[in-house]
Amino acid sequence: MEYLRILLQNELAKRCQRNPRYSLRAFAKSLDTSHTVLSLVLSGKRSISKKLREKIREELGLTHPEETPVQQITIDAFAIISDWYHYAILSLLEIPESTINPVWISKKLGITALEAKLAVERLKRLELIEYKNDRWHQTGVPIRFDNTISNSTIKNFHKQLLSKAVESLENDPKNLRDFSSMTMAIDPDHLPFAFEEIKKFRRELTQKLEKLGRPKEVYNLTIQLYPISKNGDEK
Structure with missing residues (x-):
């Protein structure tokens, strides 16, 4: 059960x-x-x-009265992509003073202790975290999702992160955040090139920042490229 x-x-x-x-x-x-x-x-x-x-x-x-371990994994994986704080908890473990104590996590991420507790248990079941050398670490196991993860779920995940960005814009001092934008006229046929460049930048910046100094806080890098003018041929 x-x-x-x-x-x-x-x-x-x-x-x-x-x-x-x-x-x-x-x-x-x-x-x-x-x-x-x-x-x-x-x-x-x-x-x-x-x-x-x-x-x-x-x-x-x-x-369905009969359940299988595969179904358990699917449900847990679904929850991982449904709520932003699972990835945040994984990143918290990169901070030397981190702990999986639900109260500590709840204060760091602004979630409830119950949400933190359930998320940690989920990460354990998926073998994404392990106890080694007297503290908890990421295992480095990749998170894989099957085709049961709907597009609406992924959209909701990004909406949550955008909501966190708004919170930061309103509450965090300028020296702790960066918000910038650029509006341009482009040929949409070349969007694949733009997407690849964004992916490359995102990964390179992350790798460089993770190697600089000593981890102290968890940050999120969110990049958007979207149309603000509409195709006149569309109804």
Whole structure:
């Protein structure tokens, strides 16, 4: 029933994201169980009873009674690309003083301790982090996504990062951020060249910055190139 436990964790994280005031107690009530039982189930300290299993399937709209490890991985991978903070946690581990303590992560990234806890467990299951030499590290295992990851999910991921950029623009001092833009008239036939140059710049800058000094904070480099005039032939 590991599959159902993962589904519960993901569902709770989504509900908390939609409503920061949503609680474990409210989630337990929707499943017709106590928050104590649900807490034990989520932490893997208690098995899921048949009654609760059926209630979970009813509440989450599940139709397939048999689950496989492949499905577990797909759900976890889906969650990784659904929420920006998974990549941020991986980058946090590059900071020498880092820890996977949920409270510490929540303060560093501005997310809830619950979101941090569930994200760390997800990264462990996907073997993206490991404990070595007295601290947690990235394993370097590539994150692969199958064709179940929809275009809308990827769009939402980028929207989250753009939202974080707006937060930084409004709250961070100028010496800690850089926002710039350039408007130009171009031939769209040459966009593949532009995309390749952007990719090259992004990777080269990242590699150079990661080698300079000692990591202290997590930054995001987001680049957009998009049309602001519309094709007159389009309806």
